[in-house]
Amino acid sequence: MSKEFTFLQVFTIASTSNVIRKVEKQVAVMRLCKPSKDTKRRHFSLLSCHVSQISPLLDLDFILNSNAQSFTCESLESERDKMPLDPVGRRISCGKERATVRYVGHVSPYEGLWLGVEWDNPERGKHDGSHEGVQYFTCRNPKGGSFVRPQKVSFGVDFLTAVYLTYQTNAEEVLNEEIFISSKKLEWFVVEEKRFENLPSVMLYHRNVNGPGVAGDIRKTTPNVQWLDLSGSLLSTWKDVAAITEQLDKLEGLQLSVNRISLTSDPWAHRQAFSNLKLLALNNCDFTWLQILECAAMWPQLEDLSLENNNIRELQRPEGVLQTLKSLNLSCNPLMQESVSRLSSLPRLEWLNLSNTKLSIIQLEDATQASTTDVFPALKNLNLDHNNISEWSMVNELAKLPCLVKLSCRDNKLVSSDGNPKTVNQMIIAKLGHLLYLNNSEISFEERKGAELDYIKMFGEEWLKAGGADQPSTALICQHPRYQMLIEKYGAPDEGELKKPEPFALKNQLINITFVFPDDADREPISKKLPASMVVQKVKGLLHRLLRIPPADLRLTYTSHKVSGTEFPIDSDLKTLHFYSVEDGDQVLVRWS
The missing domain is CATH 3.10.20.90 (Phosphatidylinositol 3-kinase Catalytic Subunit; Chain A, domain 1)
Structure with a gap:
């Protein structure tokens, strides 16, 4: 064979697609990463080994010429069109939509092969998996299914193929982009040489990753990845996810949002693959809380878990799992409010986001009459924005949390007698003596003092009627648990200072x-x-x-x-x-x- 053969012809001669993929990826690494001499020598050796499996007559220098680079990109792209041998249960993309394959075969009376798919977005579907009275597959939503031709969908690409395609097309943009996981911006050290092996993060958002590819290649190519974004991927099982993460020994943060990942029968089998993981985002994945607890054994060191916009309603007590958790985001889930207190068994939980969960009250299990509680012993930051909280007794419950210093309580239904939102904030500050931040704003010394003095005047008349300094009634103490403490701090109000409601309609x-x-x-x-x-x-x-x-x-x-x-x-x-x-x-x- 001579050099007149094109790169396409060389690959046509190849006997196995596995060898072809190895050659393509080694070529891509040498083209894209500008490796050092030692690394180049290693890749050259690997290429020689792979090429020799195709034909001993091929010239490796020819494969590395300029035409080889363009073909490599095209061949990587073409992998998206390959249908796996076992497509049922696999994830596919079709335009901007994602779906799971539920059926492969013929659909009478049409000719050819069809895929029966269940769409993530049920509005994209047309039926429940049946056609002309024949049930080919089932869907959770009666309009969530469709039949599509295989050539209309993509089964995705393996991890390294997605890395090559992403970082070759717009390497500067990807390498320099700001990284957010679980609403937190991550700061990175400067990578002087922008090579795959130096990457501290890999961002593959909606890059249709379907699996790990050739065993061991990820560990060799991207060994220093600490943060990985696989949101909107085509991964269908935790086994596939673990096959990627087990090759990333330094991985600490994983973004898996906007996926549909089936449960594993043995989570303990994948524990080593996530042994160093500290941050995990599973937003918009349609999980229940019970399913999360079933998977939690895989994440022994997890500290930050984001579960925004899932299918979480009832919360079960996390027995023996998630005990290292410090931050939990449950926003945008329709929670059963009586089950929220079951999270109190998380001993290290410091930050809890319950915004937009339709809550109206939280009852702390062991603190009905007590002034403090042993539940949520480490909770410092609580977000209750966009809920239905209307009773001040809810705020009184929060006063029992010993470590609570940050509270966000915007867009609720708490009202004051004068109808002024600023008065509502003053009352929250006065009721929560340990609070340092309200609605993301720091509470100054002057603001707290003004709020507490106004609170004394606002309810001074009630206090006097309830017995005043001698013996205030139990009812007053239940409604205003801190009032007597504020009297001791500032002194009793004079009758002329009391704020009385003006009698007007x-x-x-x-x-x-x-x-x-x-x-x-x-x-x-x-x-x-x-x-x-x-x-x-x-x-x-x-x-x-x-x-x-x-x-x-x-x-x-x-x-x-x-x-x-x-x-x-x-x-x-x-x-x-x-x-x-x-x-x-x-x-x-x-x-x-």
Whole structure:
């Protein structure tokens, strides 16, 4: 054989596809990584060995010429079209959609081979796996299935093929991109030589990785990877995931979000593959909490677990697993609130995200009457944003957590007697004496002192009626557990300092408002007297009649005559003007799209 043969012809002569893949990958490594002399010599030796298996007449220098590089890329891309011998249960991609193969065979009366797939997004499907009365496969969703031709889908590529394709196409962009796992930005040391063996992180988001490839190649090529992103992959089993991670001895962080990974029958068999793992993200993977506990034996050193937007409802007690966990994200799961306290058996849990989980209350199991609790002994940071919390007794429960110093409680239904959101924050600060941060803002000494003094005045009359300093009633202590402590700290309030509710009917209180139009200089301001109880939706209806602009297009803010230069948002149509503290003489700024 002479050098006149093209690289494509050389590969056509090859007898085994396995040898071809080895040659392709060794060529890609030498082309893409600019290896040192020692590394180049090693790859050259491997190439010589692989090529000799194809034909002893091939010239290795020829394979490494410029044409070889372009063919290598094309051949790597072509691997996506190969259907495995056992496709049922495998993951596939079709455009931007992902699915699991449930059936392979003929579909009467059509000719040719079909794949029956269950889509991750059931809206992409058409049926439940049946056609003309014949049930070919089943789906969880009655409209979650489809039949597609094999040539229309991709079964993906192995790990190193995805690495070569990703890092050759846009190496600078990938190597320099910011890395976020579980909402945390990861900082990396500078990699002076950007070679695969130096990579501390590999980001293969939606790169259709389907497995490890040739045994041992990952360990040889990317031995220093500490953080790996395989989100949106085509991995279908924990066995496939473990076959990749067991070759990455330094791996500490793994992003596996937006996958559908079937459970393993023996999690202990894969324990070594995740022995150093500290951070794991499984967001949007359709797991239940019980399934997570079944898998947890694989992660003996896990400290940070993110499970956002799964299928988690009831929480079972994690017995003997996840005992090293410090951070847990359960946001965007429809949790059964009575089961939340079962997480309290996690002895090292410091950060817990329960935002957007439809919670209205948390009852700490052993702290019904006590002022402190032994549950959640290490919890420092709690996120309760976007829930249905409306009872102040919930905040009183949180006061029993001995280490809680950070709380986020935005967009809930807690209200104060004056309807002011700022008063709500003051009451939270006053009730939680150990709190250092509220809603991601540090609580200053002055802010805490002001909140606690106002709290004393706000409920001073109740305190006096309940017995005052002599012996306050049990009911008062239950509603305001810290009140007596604050009295001892600042002293009892004078009767003239007490804040008494003003006897007025809110619905009858009219305020003067001036509507101004900052984006329309020719339009004159409009002044109106409106009830403070008027909801924003009706205010927009009024503006629609005045301006002939659809209410949905209107955007409102307001400025207070007491605070110059600051615009306050009015962003909920169902809240009242009083809720936003709009007062007599304020201006409402009206804009539209």
